[in-house]
Structure formats: structure tokens, C-alpha cells
Amino acid sequence: MSVQTQFPTASAPLRSATGGPLLKMVARDVKVFYGAKQALKGIDLEIQENRVMALIGPSGCGKSTFLRCLNRMNDTIENCRVEGLIALDGEDVYGHAIDAVQLRARVGMVFQKPNPFPKSIYDNIAYGPRIHGIATHRDELDEIVQTSLERAGLWNEVKDRLREPGTGLSGGQQQRLCIARAIAVSPEVILMDEPCSALDPIATAHIEELIDELRENYTIVIVTHNMQQAARVSQKTAFFHLGEMVECDDTEEIFTNPRDERTQGYITGRYG
Amino acid sequence: MTDHIVRSFAQELQRLSNLITQMGGVAEAQVDAAVKAVGRRDVTLATQVMQADQRIDAYERDIDAEAIRLLALRQPLAQDLREIVSALKISSDLERIGDYASNIAKRSLALAQVPAVRPVVAVPRMGRLVEAIMKDVLDAYIERDVAKAIAAWERDEELDDLYTSLFREVLTYMMEDPRTITPCTHLLFMAKNLERIGDHATNIAETIHFLVVGAPLRVERPKSDGSSFAVVTPSSDNDSDRTGQA
Numbered sequence: 001m002s003v004q005t006q007f008p009t010a011s012a013p014l015r016s017a018t019g020g021p022l023l024k025m026v027a028r029d030v031k032v033f034y035g036a037k038q039a040l041k042g043i044d045l046e047i048q049e050n051r052v053m054a055l056i057g058p059s060g061c062g063k064s065t066f067l068r069c070l071n072r073m074n075d076t077i078e079n080c081r082v083e084g085l086i087a088l089d090g091e092d093v094y095g096h097a098i099d100a101v102q103l104r105a106r107v108g109m110v111f112q113k114p115n116p117f118p119k120s121i122y123d124n125i126a127y128g129p130r131i132h133g134i135a136t137h138r139d140e141l142d143e144i145v146q147t148s149l150e151r152a153g154l155w156n157e158v159k160d161r162l163r164e165p166g167t168g169l170s171g172g173q174q175q176r177l178c179i180a181r182a183i184a185v186s187p188e189v190i191l192m193d194e195p196c197s198a199l200d201p202i203a204t205a206h207i208e209e210l211i212d213e214l215r216e217n218y219t220i221v222i223v224t225h226n227m228q229q230a231a232r233v234s235q236k237t238a239f240f241h242l243g244e245m246v247e248c249d250d251t252e253e254i255f256t257n258p259r260d261e262r263t264q265g266y267i268t269g270r271y272g
Numbered sequence: 273m274t275d276h277i278v279r280s281f282a283q284e285l286q287r288l289s290n291l292i293t294q295m296g297g298v299a300e301a302q303v304d305a306a307v308k309a310v311g312r313r314d315v316t317l318a319t320q321v322m323q324a325d326q327r328i329d330a331y332e333r334d335i336d337a338e339a340i341r342l343l344a345l346r347q348p349l350a351q352d353l354r355e356i357v358s359a360l361k362i363s364s365d366l367e368r369i370g371d372y373a374s375n376i377a378k379r380s381l382a383l384a385q386v387p388a389v390r391p392v393v394a395v396p397r398m399g400r401l402v403e404a405i406m407k408d409v410l411d412a413y414i415e416r417d418v419a420k421a422i423a424a425w426e427r428d429e430e431l432d433d434l435y436t437s438l439f440r441e442v443l444t445y446m447m448e449d450p451r452t453i454t455p456c457t458h459l460l461f462m463a464k465n466l467e468r469i470g471d472h473a474t475n476i477a478e479t480i481h482f483l484v485v486g487a488p489l490r491v492e493r494p495k496s497d498g499s500s501f502a503v504v505t506p507s508s509d510n511d512s513d514r515t516g517q518a
Contacts, residue, residue: 227347257487263350264351268276268350
């Protein structure tokens with residue numbers, strides 16, 4: 001691991017210069033290198049609290065790289081170097097005071113393919129709270145498991161088979177299980193990397209409905225290749241292209257009247 | 273703008289745009305023929321106009337169907353979305369224009385049954401202006417030319433002025449000779465129809481602005497249709513000061 005921190009004591013404002021909602025996370029001039037190759041070329045982005053931010057862009061544009069910077073998932077990648085500032089509640093997440101494991105409890109993640117642990121449904125949810133010491137007693141854990149599954153819209157489907165393996169659920173249920181697992185440690189931000197790309201339209205609709213409900217309590221950043229999904233679930237959309245953040249605006253604006261030719265070309269399926 | 277990766281989508285959008293252009297051409301021809309039928313007291317031409325209105329209605333149905341199909345199958349965004357929504361709006365404006373043209377033709381039948389009245393010359397005059405506005409608006413659509421659309425949009429004021437003056441003239445005429453009330457009333461409705469055609473043409477100009485720029489045209493159009501406020505009182509001495517405006 002060789003993450004360099006440029007601004008160990010840096011901090012970021014909690015509100016945008018133009019006012020508006022609280023800024024949950026702020027990125028300033030974020031550059032990421034994989035060895036000599038530069039993947040992100042100075043990203044500035046403000047993520048508002050209790051909003052869904054969609055990151056869109058062609059494969060290899062850097063959107064997943066950026067997403068992984070937000071909870072330091074890139075720390076585990078050999079030769080990856082992150083420069084610039086990423087702040088959570090105004091505090092630099094790459095700063096000395098921040099523990100990466102604690103950070104990932106505050107900034108949770110859901111991946112493209114549902115990846116439940118090879119454990120029971122119950123233990124999938126209980127694992128995080130146990131290792132983070134959030135709950136120790138059995139009844140506390142029971143409650144966390146139930147509320148997490150309820151919030152993920154899965155409780156009614158699995159309440160009678162909590163001891164069965166999580167891997168026995170359908171794809172859509174597994175993904176909701178992973179969301180429940182992320183919620184169980186009471187994160188503040190949930191990062192989702194293509195959470196529906198392996199799901200059918202009904203399972204996708206369940207997840208999208210869930211994202212909309214989760215927004216009340218969490219801040220969500222979602223990477224998606226599906227333009228309609230970005231349009232349906234997010235309030236803000238950022239378009240990434242060749243390691244740059246080309247345009248970030250209200251989702252409605254991006255999908256009806258994007259400012260940049262490149263955004264327009266991408267979302268309407270034209271040669272760029 | 274570069275081409276769609278999916279060529280069939282680009283072709284379908286082009287087809288939709290062509291349908292609008294064709295429908296616009298038919299609507300223009302209908303207005304022109306209706307105005308001619310009035311001026312020439314041509315009953316045959318008027319009947320043709322009334323019958324041809326169903327062609328415009330058919331275009332509207334085709335455009336609706338095509339637009340809905342594209343919305344459902346292509347999930348268009350940005351420019352493509354505006355293209356399709358604009359087609360829907362423009363086709364409904366053109367359909368109304370067709371209805372007004374047909375109504376003018378219908379009234380010309382009544383007009384042809386009674387002796388001609390002098391103010392009828394105002395109909396071709398208004399017709400020329402409304403046709404010029406329509407032509408500019410349709411050209412602006414084909415060329416995606418916002419400046420041209422706005423210029424046409426502003427000319428609607430001239431049409432409103434013409435309408436207001438015709439309105440007063442016709443009222444005066446009826447007062448002078450109550451036997452002209454039947455043809456003059458038809459004339460007033462015709463003039464009103466032409467004025468409404470102008471309004472629909474300005475709607476289309478606004479849609480073109482939205483289509484190209486991506487935002488609605490926010491300025492208020494100068495309104496000078498004063499006919500709603502016009503009062504003409506009979507005067508004992510028959511010179512110039514016959515008309516007045518409240």
C-alpha cells in the first residue's frame with residue numbers, strides 16, 4: 001500500500017458557496033495514479049447530504065476509481081496513489097486521524113455482483129455490528145438484523161429462514177441482503193457500484209425503490225451504466241470522461257439539457 | 273452533432289422530423305387555399321380545403337403514434353427527448369391551424385351566397401402575413417434556426433395590429449348598413465381564425481426555441497391584439513372620427 005496524503009490536516013466546507021443542502025462529502029482536485037498511469041485528473045465534486053448522486057460515463061472513465069476513493073477502497077490496490085482532498089463532514093478521509101476500517105463503517109459499499117458471505121442470512125447482517133462492537137448482546141443483534149432487513153425491504157421474504165445460507169437467495173434478494181449488511185453498521189454514506197447490473201427488471205425496481213427510501217437517512221453515491229436508472233434514482237448526476245469530471249448538475253438538467261457536447265453525445269448514444 | 277451509434281434510431285428521428293415538415297407544408301397550403309377561396313368566392317376550392325383537413329388529422333395521428341413508439345422503445349434523452357416532445361407539440365399546433373383553415377373555407381361558402389362586402393379585402397391581407405409567418409417558422413424548424421424562429425415570433429404583433437384594425441373597420445361597416453351583418457360576422461370570425469393561426473405559429477416558434485436551446489423562451493411576447501377592448505360608437509356626422517378605442 002502506498003497512498004500518499006497531500007493535505008493531512010486539510011478540511012472542506014460543509015456548505016457549497018451557493019448555499020443548499022449540507023455537503024456530506026467533498027472532493028477537491030482528486031488525482032489518482034495506478035503506477036505511472038493517471039486514472040483521475042483533478043476531480044472536484046460536492047456530494048450533498050440525503051441526496052442520491054449518480055456517476056455516469058463510459059467504461060474506464062474513472063467513475064469507479066473515484067467511488068472507491070470515497071471510502072479508501074483504493075488503499076488495498078498496489079501502486080495506487082491518491083492526491084488531493086476527499087472530505088467527509090469536512091474532515092479529510094486520508095488524514096492521520098481517520099482509521100480506514102472505521103471510515104468504511106461510515107461509508108459503506110455495495111458491489112456490482114451480490115457477494116453475500118457464505119454464512120446464514122442472519123450472520124451476514126450480524127457480522128459487521130459484531131466486529132465493529134456495535135452490538136454484543138443477542139437481543140441487540142436480533143434487533144439490528146431485523147431493522148436492517150426491514151429497511152432493505154427483505155424482512156418479510158426471509159424472516160422465517162434467517163438460519164438458511166444467504167447464498168440460497170435469488171440474485172435480487174442477495175443484493176438487498178448486501179444492502180442490509182451495509183446498513184447494519186449504521187453508515188452515513190452508501191456507495192453503490194452498478195448494484196443492479198446483474199438483476200432482472202423487477203429486482204431492479206425493488207432496489208431502486210429501496211434507494212429512494214434510503215435517501216431519507218443516508219447519502220448515496222451510485223455508479224451506473226444505465227442512463228434511465230441514473231435518471232430515475234438520482235437528484236444529482238456527474239458525467240465522467242477520460243479521467244475528468246465533465247459536468248455535474250441536477251439530474252433533470254443532465255438528461256434534458258446537458259451543457260457539454262460530450263455529455264450529450266454519451267447519454268444519447270452518439271459517437272464522441 | 274455527431275451520429276447515433278444505433279443508426280435505426282437516427283433514421284426514425286429523421287422520419288419524425290420529415291413528417292412534421294410535410295404536415296407543416298400541408299397546413300400552409302390549406303391556409304393559402306382557404307384565403308384564396310374567400311377572395312375569389314371559389315366554392316369548389318373551399319370544399320376541397322374542407323375535405324383535405326382529414327389529411328392533416330391523419331398526419332397528427334401518425335406523428336403521435338411514431339413519437340409514442342420512440343418514447344417507449346428508445347428511452348430518448350437530452351436532444352433526442354426534446355426532438356420527440358417538440359414533434360408532439362408542433363403537430364398539435366399544426367392540427368389546430370388546419371382546423372382554422374377549414375373553418376375559414378366553410379365560412380367562405382356562406383360569404384359566397386351574399387353580395388360581396390368591401391372589408392373582405394382584409395382577409396387576403398392578413399392571410400399573406402400569416403402565411404409569411406408560418407413559412408418562416410417552418411423553415412426555422414427545418415434549419416433548427418432559433419434566430420429565425422424568434423423573428424417570426426415577433427412578427428405576430430403585426431398580425432394582431434391588422435386584426436384589431438379590421439375588427440374596428442368591420443364594426444363600423446355593419447353600423448352603416450345592417451344588411452351586411454351576416455357577411456361581416458363571418459368576416460370577423462375569419463379574421464379571428466387567422467389571428468389564432470398566428471398564435472399557433474408563435475407556439476411553434478417557442479417550441480423550436482426549446483428544441484434547440486433546451487430551455488423555454490422566457491420573454492413575454494409583445495401583445496397588441498386590442499380587439500377585446502375595441503368599442504365603436506355610431507356617429508351622426510359621417511367623417512373620419514367614427515372609430516374609437518376604449
